[in-house]
Amino acid sequence: xSLDSEIIIVSGLPRSGTSLMMQMLHVGGVEVVTDHVRTAxxxxxxxxxxxxxxxxxxxxxxxxxxxRGKAFKMVSQLLYxxxxxxxxxxxxxxxxxxxxxxxxxxxxxxxxxxxxxREKIKEAFTLHLERLFEWLHDQRNISxxxxxxxxxxxxxxxxxxxxxxxxxxxxxxxxxxxxxxPNLYRNxxxxxxxxxxxx
Amino acid sequence: xxxxxxxxxxxxxxxxSATAGYSSVDEFIAHAIERELxxxxxxxxxxxxxxxxxxxxxxx
Numbered sequence: 001x002s003l004d005s006e007i008i009i010v011s012g013l014p015r016s017g018t019s020l021m022m023q024m025l026h027v028g029g030v031e032v033v034t035d036h037v038r039t040a041x042x043x044x045x046x047x048x049x050x051x052x053x054x055x056x057x058x059x060x061x062x063x064x065x066x067x068r069g070k071a072f073k074m075v076s077q078l079l080y081x082x083x084x085x086x087x088x089x090x091x092x093x094x095x096x097x098x099x100x101x102x103x104x105x106x107x108x109x110x111x112x113x114x115x116x117x118r119e120k121i122k123e124a125f126t127l128h129l130e131r132l133f134e135w136l137h138d139q140r141n142i143s144x145x146x147x148x149x150x151x152x153x154x155x156x157x158x159x160x161x162x163x164x165x166x167x168x169x170x171x172x173x174x175x176x177x178x179x180x181x182p183n184l185y186r187n188x189x190x191x192x193x194x195x196x197x198x199x
Numbered sequence: 200x201x202x203x204x205x206x207x208x209x210x211x212x213x214x215x216s217a218t219a220g221y222s223s224v225d226e227f228i229a230h231a232i233e234r235e236l237x238x239x240x241x242x243x244x245x246x247x248x249x250x251x252x253x254x255x256x257x258x259x
Binding site: 038056077078104107111113115125128131 | 240243244245255257259
């Protein structure tokens with residue numbers, strides 16, 4: 001694969017580990033596209049790695065060719081607006097949905113926005129992901145690698161190797177592994193087996 | 200349970216169900232309703248997802 005011709009996108013639901021993946025690609029040697037508008041905060045101490053123009057993709061795709069060979073972050077629902085004329089490599093982050101929702105609720109609370117009832121939004125996210133993966137499967141110009149955040153933390157090296165291979169062995173594996181800080185794994189779902197968790 | 204529909208619509212549904220290989224027009228209509236309900240559920244879910252993403256600052 002030539003990284004010069006394909007566009008790398010890190011996607012997933014908010015709080016699924018997309019910022020961590022961007023950090024891994026960045027230190028691994030992949031050029032990341034970010035505008036630093038949304039700065040680091042308590043929810044993402046290492047920064048969001050966001051690119052505001054990606055949020056406008058429904059109305060403006062003129063910036064897209066300049067991201068060939070580079071990586072940017074895009075939330076799952078916006079993937080439907082990717083023009084089919086470009087080839088994409090998508091690293092799609094997945095995480096225990098309850099953990100995602102706990103984390104999102106805390107983030108909404110800090111933004112003083114009321115959260116939707118947990119079960120209702122969980123059902124909506126589940127349906128959203130089902131439909132999105134059906135759609136992704138049908139897109140001939142899109143290759144997808146799913147990475148489970150929970151498993152990534154447990155098997156960092158193995159996952160880093162898989163990710164590097166998916167991206168033509170461009171990202172440097174040891175550097176990617178070093179970018180993973182398990183201390184940032186907060187909002188862990190509490191189970192009888194894992195009571196000693198942080199917020 | 201009975202549902203009333205326009206006779207010309209019923210005729211069109213009968214023809215379409217035969218062409219599409221359904222065993223009866225009832226099966227065809229049930230399938231059409233199911234598909235529409237699924238579409239509406241999906242639309243509702245995407246709206247809820249959009250509201251959540253907007254609240255979190257991930258879409259505009």
